[in-house]
Amino acid sequence: MNTKLTLNLDKEIIEEAKIYAKSHRVSLSKLIENYLNSITRHSKNQSSISPLVESLTGIIPNDYDEKKDYRNYIDKKYS
Numbered sequence: 001m002n003t004k005l006t007l008n009l010d011k012e013i014i015e016e017a018k019i020y021a022k023s024h025r026v027s028l029s030k031l032i033e034n035y036l037n038s039i040t041r042h043s044k045n046q047s048s049i050s051p052l053v054e055s056l057t058g059i060i061p062n063d064y065d066e067k068k069d070y071r072n073y074i075d076k077k078y079s
Helices: 011-023 028-047 051-056 066-077
Strands: none
Touching: 011 028
16 A cells, blocks of 8 residues: 655755666656665564574684685594
């Protein structure tokens, strides 16, 4: 269901947005709707991180070389 929305924006920004929308063959309303949808969806995705994953974030050091570790494992296994 569509609802009318009134915004107060800088005139130059509106003109530039109209040009952008026209060049991409989309209405200004659809352009704004897509933008608002993308930022609200992004916020929802951030909050969906489970507590377990959040608690594990940062456990592996940035300089960890998993390829080297795997090679060492293979060398030990087949030596």
